Amino acid sequence: MSENKTYKHWRLSTDQDNILWIELDQAETSTNVLCRAVVEELESIVGDIEKQRPAGVILRSAKQNGFIAGADIKEFTTLKGYDEAVAMVRRAQGVLDRIEALSCPTVALIHGFCLGGGLELALACRYRLANDDPKTKLGLPEVNLGIHPGFGGTVRLPPLIGAPAAMDMMLTGRTLSARAAAKLGVIDYAVPQRHLETAARKMVQEKPPRRRPKGWLAYSNNALLRPILAMTMRKQVAKKARKEHYPAPYALIDLWAKHAGDPRTMMKEEAASISRLVVGATAQNLVRVFFLQEQLKAQGNKSEFKAKRVHVIGGGVMGGDIAAWCALQGLKVTIQDRKHETLARVIKNAHGLYKKKLKDARLVTAALDRLIPDIHGHGVADADVIIEAIYENIEAKQALFREVEAKAKPDAVIATNTSSIPLEVLCTALQKPERLVGLHFFNPVAKMQLVEIVYGAQTGAQEIQRAAAFAKQISRLPLPVKSAPGFLVNRVLMPYLLEAVTLTTEGISPVVIDQAAVKFGMPMGPIELADTVGLDICLHVAEILTRELGGQVPGKLRQMVEAGKLGRKSGEGFYRYEKGKIVQPAAGGSHAPDDLTERLIMRLVNECMACLREGVVENAELLDAGVIFGTGFAPFRGGPMRYAKDRGNAQIQQQLAELKRLHGERFSPDSGWSAPA
Numbered sequence: 001m002s003e004n005k006t007y008k009h010w011r012l013s014t015d016q017d018n019i020l021w022i023e024l025d026q027a028e029t030s031t032n033v034l035c036r037a038v039v040e041e042l043e044s045i046v047g048d049i050e051k052q053r054p055a056g057v058i059l060r061s062a063k064q065n066g067f068i069a070g071a072d073i074k075e076f077t078t079l080k081g082y083d084e085a086v087a088m089v090r091r092a093q094g095v096l097d098r099i100e101a102l103s104c105p106t107v108a109l110i111h112g113f114c115l116g117g118g119l120e121l122a123l124a125c126r127y128r129l130a131n132d133d134p135k136t137k138l139g140l141p142e143v144n145l146g147i148h149p150g151f152g153g154t155v156r157l158p159p160l161i162g163a164p165a166a167m168d169m170m171l172t173g174r175t176l177s178a179r180a181a182a183k184l185g186v187i188d189y190a191v192p193q194r195h196l197e198t199a200a201r202k203m204v205q206e207k208p209p210r211r212r213p214k215g216w217l218a219y220s221n222n223a224l225l226r227p228i229l230a231m232t233m234r235k236q237v238a239k240k241a242r243k244e245h246y247p248a249p250y251a252l253i254d255l256w257a258k259h260a261g262d263p264r265t266m267m268k269e270e271a272a273s274i275s276r277l278v279v280g281a282t283a284q285n286l287v288r289v290f291f292l293q294e295q296l297k298a299q300g301n302k303s304e305f306k307a308k309r310v311h312v313i314g315g316g317v318m319g320g321d322i323a324a325w326c327a328l329q330g331l332k333v334t335i336q337d338r339k340h341e342t343l344a345r346v347i348k349n350a351h352g353l354y355k356k357k358l359k360d361a362r363l364v365t366a367a368l369d370r371l372i373p374d375i376h377g378h379g380v381a382d383a384d385v386i387i388e389a390i391y392e393n394i395e396a397k398q399a400l401f402r403e404v405e406a407k408a409k410p411d412a413v414i415a416t417n418t419s420s421i422p423l424e425v426l427c428t429a430l431q432k433p434e435r436l437v438g439l440h441f442f443n444p445v446a447k448m449q450l451v452e453i454v455y456g457a458q459t460g461a462q463e464i465q466r467a468a469a470f471a472k473q474i475s476r477l478p479l480p481v482k483s484a485p486g487f488l489v490n491r492v493l494m495p496y497l498l499e500a501v502t503l504t505t506e507g508i509s510p511v512v513i514d515q516a517a518v519k520f521g522m523p524m525g526p527i528e529l530a531d532t533v534g535l536d537i538c539l540h541v542a543e544i545l546t547r548e549l550g551g552q553v554p555g556k557l558r559q560m561v562e563a564g565k566l567g568r569k570s571g572e573g574f575y576r577y578e579k580g581k582i583v584q585p586a587a588g589g590s591h592a593p594d595d596l597t598e599r600l601i602m603r604l605v606n607e608c609m610a611c612l613r614e615g616v617v618e619n620a621e622l623l624d625a626g627v628i629f630g631t632g633f634a635p636f637r638g639g640p641m642r643y644a645k646d647r648g649n650a651q652i653q654q655q656l657a658e659l660k661r662l663h664g665e666r667f668s669p670d671s672g673w674s675a676p677a
Helices: 036-052 082-100 117-124 141-145 153-161 163-172 178-184 193-206 215-219 226-238 248-259 263-278 281-301 317-328 340-358 361-370 378-382 394-407 423-429 461-473 489-505 510-520 526-533 535-549 555-562 596-614 620-631 640-647 649-663
Strands: 010-014 019-024 056-061 066-068 106-110 113-115 127-131 137-139 189-191 309-313 332-336 371-373 385-388 413-416 436-440 450-455 477-482 576-578 581-583
Touching: 010 036, 019 036, 036 082, 056 066, 056 193, 066 117, 082 117, 082 263, 106 117, 106 193, 113 117, 117 137, 117 153, 127 178, 127 193, 141 163, 141 248, 141 281, 153 163, 153 248, 153 263, 163 215, 163 226, 163 248, 178 189, 189 193, 226 248, 248 263, 263 281, 281 461, 281 477, 281 620, 309 317, 309 378, 317 332, 317 340, 317 361, 317 371, 332 378, 340 361, 340 371, 361 371, 378 394, 385 394, 394 413, 394 423, 413 461, 423 436, 436 461, 450 461, 450 620, 461 477, 477 620, 489 510, 489 526, 489 535, 489 555, 489 596, 489 620, 510 526, 510 596, 526 535, 535 555, 596 620, 596 640, 596 649, 620 640, 640 649
Parallel strands: 019 056, 056 106, 066 113, 106 127, 113 137, 127 189, 309 332, 309 385, 332 371, 385 413, 413 436, 450 477
Antiparallel strands: 010 019, 436 450, 576 581
């Protein structure tokens, strides 16, 4: 049998029933991916199977963390053009086609993650079984990289489960649990770990009929229905993504609508479509964003620190949400505040979050059991991480840190969530000032992935690394930033928001301003964002930054705050709100000036260069990562510094100089633009 051959990435064995077991154990990595070398070896194995005809083939992973994470994304960055991309994709498609055509039963035995090309390989097998465990996740998330499935997924999934569910999976990139995948028909059965091998053998031996969609779903790929469904799909996608920014979902819909009735042609067109996308600017930038995210995660790998208990002081919006999030991640959390009613509100809000995230009542109860109100602060003494999240007052925070240090374990992380007070000021209250580190979360905590790991001149390197490890432990992305006014995210965001406010004073409608930003690629316009953050908070941060860095706060912002127009939370800001939703005003007939978008974006980009020059973050890659995950800066552009690089420093400098001539000193180009590369 072919197991007599030696493979670098695959292990083969034949059991007493003449069933061939194939295990992928990719060399020199902890995670399996379908790289060229893995596919080439699989091609050889399939050739032997075709000749020797075992009773069945069971394909599984030898890695503990999962089946296959997808194609090798690194290889996307080395493609020299469309032709090379097509050749790579067509080869992988060919191997999976041959697996599908094998005369013997084939079973994919899945545990952990089964994503992208990994799921496409499983779809080429006759049967699929998955470990019924919360860690098992199946999906086709290629759209998040600016592409769509390319190893036959677009061809095989719609006939298997029906077009609506299949296209939804591919257009959203969402993942499914084993049970959800079984219910949809993506897999045949979700099975407990102890029964997986037995179930796989049974399927090989009994050869049950293949799963097929029932009812009208069986006809949902019909040529008469496809144009109607495709039109609905395009409308849904358009609500979330513009075609010029994110072409992949539209290309996927076109591919399915035109070719779903002819699998052979569709397979060829799938390869052509994904190859056009993968060498395009959007996919290349989104792949870059993927690796930027990995860089942030790696910041949490520099310490073995692992927290079990967390104590949060301050039950306001931020403190309460931080505590609730940590408990959701499996940690035991004590939350301290002076008022019982504040702690009751924290628990109530946490319950809402857990119901939404966990759904299972038992899991919700378990998470709530981990979140413990602690009005007297007894949890400080046992905590591995102590997070201060009280109001922004230097004396109050310093007094609290003196008290905390006296009670805390010697090796506990002592952190502040301050957004405006330098660590160099706060740390003077500690006997060991090197212990203080910033853990700056963003609102809403459950949605915003970034956490700024703030370090002052005194902060110990070990504390920075342990804080980053903790952020990663609670599924957040740690970004080390220097203790400087506004740190990174608030500092680069504020000029952008203030320019938007200034534009309103010139008679430009908030709707027009927001539409320009969204057209550029921002997830939300700056005016709506300011209303959402709270105009009082914007004013507070703006006053601090202008005091430290220069510039002016538009008088209109101060007037609105004084009038109680604070934004979404008060029911009125630049927009009016009912039940938290904008009561959409008319555009006001104002015409957008030609340089509106440039005024907004250049303020942000120029401030990014200032942060880079001052060393607020270590390099341009981390800066781009921080601004994308902290502000939502158009991901398809790859980050503000990548956007500037694509335009060229000289052009950015020239544009800023022209804006300065027209609109004033706030557009003065930062000296970093003329520095040698």
